[in-house]
Amino acid sequence: MYFMQFSRHLFNRNSLNLNTLFSKMAWLCSADSNEGLVNKLKEAKIIESERVEKAMKRIDRKNYVSFKPYADSPQTIGYGATISAPHMHAHALENLENFLKPGMKALDVGSGSGYLTACMAEMVDKEGKVIGIEHIRQLVDLAKLNVQKDRPEFLESKRVEFIEGDGRKGYPEEAPYDCIHVGAAAEKTPQELINQLKTPGRLFIPVGGNGFQTINQYDKDSSGKVTKKSLMGVIYVPLTDAKKQLRDEY
Ligand SMILES: C[S@@+](CC[C@H](N)C(=O)[O-])C[C@H]1O[C@@H](n2cnc3c(N)ncnc32)[C@H](O)[C@@H]1O
Numbered sequence: 001m002y003f004m005q006f007s008r009h010l011f012n013r014n015s016l017n018l019n020t021l022f023s024k025m026a027w028l029c030s031a032d033s034n035e036g037l038v039n040k041l042k043e044a045k046i047i048e049s050e051r052v053e054k055a056m057k058r059i060d061r062k063n064y065v066s067f068k069p070y071a072d073s074p075q076t077i078g079y080g081a082t083i084s085a086p087h088m089h090a091h092a093l094e095n096l097e098n099f100l101k102p103g104m105k106a107l108d109v110g111s112g113s114g115y116l117t118a119c120m121a122e123m124v125d126k127e128g129k130v131i132g133i134e135h136i137r138q139l140v141d142l143a144k145l146n147v148q149k150d151r152p153e154f155l156e157s158k159r160v161e162f163i164e165g166d167g168r169k170g171y172p173e174e175a176p177y178d179c180i181h182v183g184a185a186a187e188k189t190p191q192e193l194i195n196q197l198k199t200p201g202r203l204f205i206p207v208g209g210n211g212f213q214t215i216n217q218y219d220k221d222s223s224g225k226v227t228k229k230s231l232m233g234v235i236y237v238p239l240t241d242a243k244k245q246l247r248d249e250y
Contacts, residue, residue, distance in 0.1 A: 080249035099179030109167035114143025
């Protein structure tokens with residue numbers, strides 16, 4: 001089990017199995033530089049694809065989070081949100097690699113800092129497109145600022161667009177997508193997101209309640225048939241209402 005997301009609430013939960021939780025210690029990939037971090041993720045075999053390595057080396061985390069950008073743990077970005085841990089970003093990009101080929105279209109639900117959206121945009125290249133959807137307006141603005149600072153051409157060319165909205169409904173205006181990544185946990189299988197996948201297409205999403213979830217991979221094949229695979233146990237913040245998230249933060 002990987003320790004990928006946390007909120008201050010999690011440490012109060014007495015159901016944590018810390019032995020299991022810490023067994024893989026993936027956050028030992030922390031480093032002093034972006035290059036060092038990606039190299040450690042590669043040594044740990046969390047990154048295996050050259051395309052993922054290249055994307056994560058080109059998108060420097062320091063442009064997306066100022067506090068400990070190269071620590072392999074989630075960091076707060078305000079408004080009750082975190083930037084996910086680098087090892088989790090690496091897992092997501094590895095899993096979605098075949099659905100982030102040049103020219104493909106992707107949706108990043110809960111885009112937060114904009115970091116993963118930018119990595120996905122790096123992978124789909126000039127002909128591709130990535131939509132980041134986030135329900136907190138201030139985080140939409142933050143993501144735009146971060147990408148503007150890092151890769152302004154992504155915004156100018158509309159390779160990347162950030163939308164304010166409830167990501168639980170996806171973003172049907174731009175559907176269908178080759179892949180959808182979700183950065184917060186859904187309580188149950190989100191049919192609306194599956195409906196917005198191409199044939200073939202893949203959804204990568206944490207599912208479950210009470211702070212413990214599994215990352216589920218939903219594959220829609222070329223005939224439209226959907227299969228589910230559970231990949232690993234995780235702890236993510238929930239997909240929720242904007243008002244509730246802001247209220248819980250204070
Ligand atoms: C753990 S953070 C990950 C953020 C981003 N992937 C990153 O690494 O910077 C989860 C994000 O999901 C957002 N979120 C939660 N519920 C949402 C919803 N219903 N619609 C859109 N975004 C949501 C949160 O505001 C937060 O930014």
